[in-house]
Amino acid sequence: MSDDVVLRIEGLRKTYETGRVRALDGIDLVLRRGEFVSIVGPSGSGKSTLLHVLGALDRPDEGSVWLGGQDLVTAERLDRVRARSIGFVFQLHNLVPTLTAVENVELPLYALDVSRAERRRRAEELLVAVGLSERLHHRPSQMSGGQRQRVAIARALVNQPELVLADEPTGDLDQETGRHVLELLERLREERGLTLVLVTHDMAVAERADRTIRLIDGRIASS
Numbered sequence: 604m605s606d607d608v609v610l611r612i613e614g615l616r617k618t619y620e621t622g623r624v625r626a627l628d629g630i631d632l633v634l635r636r637g638e639f640v641s642i643v644g645p646s647g648s649g650k651s652t653l654l655h656v657l658g659a660l661d662r663p664d665e666g667s668v669w670l671g672g673q674d675l676v677t678a679e680r681l682d683r684v685r686a687r688s689i690g691f692v693f694q695l696h697n698l699v700p701t702l703t704a705v706e707n708v709e710l711p712l713y714a715l716d717v718s719r720a721e722r723r724r725r726a727e728e729l730l731v732a733v734g735l736s737e738r739l740h741h742r743p744s745q746m747s748g749g750q751r752q753r754v755a756i757a758r759a760l761v762n763q764p765e766l767v768l769a770d771e772p773t774g775d776l777d778q779e780t781g782r783h784v785l786e787l788l789e790r791l792r793e794e795r796g797l798t799l800v801l802v803t804h805d806m807a808v809a810e811r812a813d814r815t816i817r818l819i820d821g822r823i824a825s826s
C-alpha cells in the first residue's frame with residue numbers, strides 16, 4: 604500500500620435484518636492522506652453505515668477495510684483501533700452533560716497511555732484552537748449549540764487521529780452557526796493535515812470538499 608493511502612476499502616457489503624436490508628452493496632474507495640471527501644445521498648442510502656465501518660464502529664459482512672497497515676475486518680480490538688486512529692463528530696454532539704468542556708475533550712485519552720498532565724495540556728490546546736479558551740470549565744448546558752459542536756470537534760481531534768469522520772456535523776445547527784463549524788473543520792484539517800470524511804445533506808457544504816461521493820442504495824453512484 605502506498606504511503607499516502609490512509610484507507611482502502613474493497614467490495615464492502617453490509618446487511619441488516621439477516622440480509623433483508625442491503626445497507627452497503629459493494630463499495631470500493633481509497634482515501635489519501637490530507638484529502639477532504641464529502642459523502643452525499645438520499646436518506647437511507649448507507650452514508651452512516653459507511654462512516655461507521657470506516658470508523659471501526661462496526662464491521663462489514665464482506666469486503667476489506669485497511670486503515671494504515673491494519674485490516675479492520677479481522678482486527679481483534681476495534682475499540683483500540685478507534686482510540687488510536689479515528690476521530691468522530693456526530694450530528695448531535697454526544698457530550699457528557701456532567702463533565703466540563705475540558706473533561707469531555709480529555710475522555711478519548713483515557714484509552715491511551717497519556718499522562719494526566721499531557722491529557723489536560725492537549726485538551727486545553729484544542730479548546731483554544733476551536734475558539735473556546737473562555738469556556739474550558741463550562742458544562743454542555745452552559746454553552747450554545749455551536750459551542751458544543753466545537754467541543755465535540757476538539758474531542759474528535761485530541762487523540763491525533765489519522766482520519767476524522769463527521770456525520771452531518773452541522774445538521775442540528777442554524778445555517779450561520781453551521782457554516783462557522785464547517786469553516787473550523789476545514790481550517791483544522793489544513794493546519795493539521797487531517798484526512799476528513801464528511802457526510803452532509805447540503806450540496807453547498809459537499810462542494811467545498813476535494814471530491815464528493817454520492818451514495819444510492821448502498822452503492823457509489825459517482826465520485
Ligand SMILES: Nc1ncnc2c1ncn2[C@@H]1O[C@H](COP(=O)(O)OP(=O)(O)O)[C@@H](O)[C@H]1O
Binds near residue numbers: 619626646647
Ligand atoms: N441498525 C440497523 N438495523 C436495521 N437496519 C438499519 C440499521 N442501520 C441502518 N439500517 C438501514 O440501512 C440502510 C442505510 O442506513 P443509513 O446508513 O443509516 O443511511 P443514511 O445515513 O444514508 O441515511 C437503511 O435502509 C436503514 O434503514
Ligand SMILES: [Mg+2]
Binds near residue numbers: 650651
Ligand atoms: Mg445517516
